[in-house]
Amino acid sequence: MSRKFKAVLGEFTQTIEDVGIDEAFLDISSIEKPSEEIAKEIKGRIREQTDLSCSIGIAPNKLLAKIASDLDKPDGLTVITEEDIEKRIWPLPARKLWGVGPKTETYLKEKMGIKTIGELGALPLERLVEEFGQSYGGYLYEASRGIDESELVTHWEPKSISQETTFQKDLDNWQLIAKNLVELIQGVVTSMKEGGYRGRTVTVKVRFTDFKTYTRAKTLDKFTESEGEIRKAAFDCLGRLELKKKVRLIGVRISNLEKEEATP
């Protein structure tokens, strides 16, 4: 989220969940004013400060607020209550649910004959768990009913730090691939140091010209921020991939992060 955007939202509440560059959840439940009035003020302030319009959804939870914000773009303001779920949420395509992407949409349609959120919600929990597993099946069961008890996440630490690059022209020159990998590692190490993180698992990702993507990972015994150690692990990973086809993308990720204790 940009600093300007953050500053404007901060005028209204401190309970803000940052969702990427241009989206956020605000908990305004403790503000006395009517929600719609607050939303109008937010829209006004954003326009003043950034000259941009925005769409706002107001609902009892994040799931519904997200859908609501999407219903009247651009420059919309949509309120959804529990009572609206049947009439306004159930007729929507299942794809509108957060977490339902193109793959699941196609599967629902072609394998199960399900197109709308309502049709999804008509399925028993057991069926969804059978099809999608405990975790995602359970999620779909609740989400299709508009149930979402999740809290706003106002602070979080990264789980991984990565960089990747797609070549303008697919490469088969190992030297050039290696050179790019070294540069990506330098970038990742810089970000790690800026954030005060050390990591233990190094993953190298390679996408070939046919778009097939492979990863190789190596977990070290100790947390490290050493560019040399990370480079060694990364090249070990790269060595385990057969570079027979032209390479379209290369990337490196450090995960298993640990925050360095602030030393005064």
Added chain:
DNA sequence: TCTGGGGTCCTAGGACCC
């Protein structure tokens, strides 16, 4: 979006330990 980059979470299988 004939397909960019930085992330998260989940699953499944294998290794290893008790």
Added chain:
DNA sequence: TCTGGGGTCCTAGGACCC
């Protein structure tokens, strides 16, 4: 030597989000 169950860690891939 074989048997068994459960837990944890690691790896690889995939779906999804903005």
